Amino acid sequence: NSKINLAANELLFREGEAGQFAYLIERGRIAILRDSAGEYQLLSELGAGECLGEMALISHDPRMASAMALEDTTLTVITRDHLKERMARSDPLIRHLLQLTLKRYRQSLGQTFPDTSSTQDLDYLEDEQQAMQRMRTEHDLSHALDKQEFILHYQPIVRLADRITTGFEALLRWRRDDGQLVSPDLFIAVAEESQIIEKIGHWIIDEASQARTRLASAYNGKLSEDFYVSINLAARQFPDPELPGVVQEAIRRHGLLAQQLQMEVTESQILENREHAISVLHNLQSMGCRIALDDFGTGYSSLAYLNRLPVDALKIDKMFLDDMLSDQASRTIIAGMARLARDLQLSFIAEGAETEQQVEALSALGVEHVQGFFFGRPFALETKKEPA
Ligand code: C2E
Ligand code: CA
Ligand code: CA
Ligand code: CA
Structure with missing residues (x-):
């Protein structure tokens, strides 16, 4: 300076x-x-x-x-x-509001300078569109919970040894006014940036816990008796002081055992605030919940601290499976990760298997569990609400 x-x-x-x-x-x-x-x-x-x-x-x-x-x-x-x-x-919405405020202020002082900002800061102009769209989504999202527009879909996780379903991953969907289903890739990020995620997160935990009993009776496949429901946690849920209490309460209210709930987190989410995230995970794990490291192998982190993380399972992304049938190197990597999990006594789940050939190859590579369209797409339970 x-x-x-x-x-x-x-x-x-x-x-x-x-x-x-x-x-x-x-x-x-x-x-x-x-x-x-x-x-x-x-x-x-x-x-x-x-x-x-x-x-x-x-x-x-x-x-x-x-x-x-x-x-x-x-x-x-x-x-x-x-x-x-x-x-x-910074948040484009904040930038946009800052520009607006400034413009209004100048106007209120009766100053009319030529509007140079829009020509010189083209990026700000783009921001404006983006910020408005975001503001709309954010607004709609903040009402979606009250309007009961969220639903969870459940996708089976199957043990290859006996092809029994040992768990379900709960995947969030947003059904808008017009009946259109919105994929979480399109709104989770917005929800995360606006704190709405905390409330949605609480709802997901309660809803998924409640669903476990209904899943047991609605599911047609072979189901393990102690199957779990797996919930995705967003990074912004770690700082939420209410999180452990909400999990505890959901378990109590719906009569579950803690190990019937699994929390999925990604490496990058943990890295955002490592020490705190690890302590929250320890807390959840000591309550008895399972912890799965999602999208394992796609982050930047080293393996060095894997044994420091309180995890019970590793999940690998579909990207590892995409070319596994044609590419020997892909198979070697999958086998290596499966082996690592076994040696660390962690459960291992390969995600995104769509064909029988993939499933057979995964089985040959020593993969323990598979989640993918081949065994079942994410499905909805009856939407009928139980009386409160
Ligand atoms: P994810 O946690 O990695 O979830 C797995 C995604 O892979 C899901 O997409 C699932 O439908 C998809 N998938 C599973 N098997 C197959 C397959 O065989 N083929 C193909 N093409 N896709 C498969 P989805 O439901 O669209 O979710 C996308 C992402 O959104 C999730 O990735 C997760 O990061 C996030 N997400 C979903 N639900 C929640 C939630 O309740 N809370 C939070 N925080 N994030 C969520
Ligand atoms: Ca997941
Ligand atoms: Ca995943
Ligand atoms: Ca993924």
């Missing part, structure tokens, strides 16, 4: 100039002045610790007032570049 020094009565910037920087006052005092009919009018006085010129960081509009040192003053210069990367990473 570069610093600049101003003497008393020295101008920092002039109204109408293009603004490039914001400034943080380290020591001294700055007057903010507006030129009204040739005379300077004092708008405000700023001192150490205060910031000025910050609007230039957000829009390319000219300075709305002048700034002049009242005494010897030292400033830290903040460039737009400092912020650019952070802005790019």
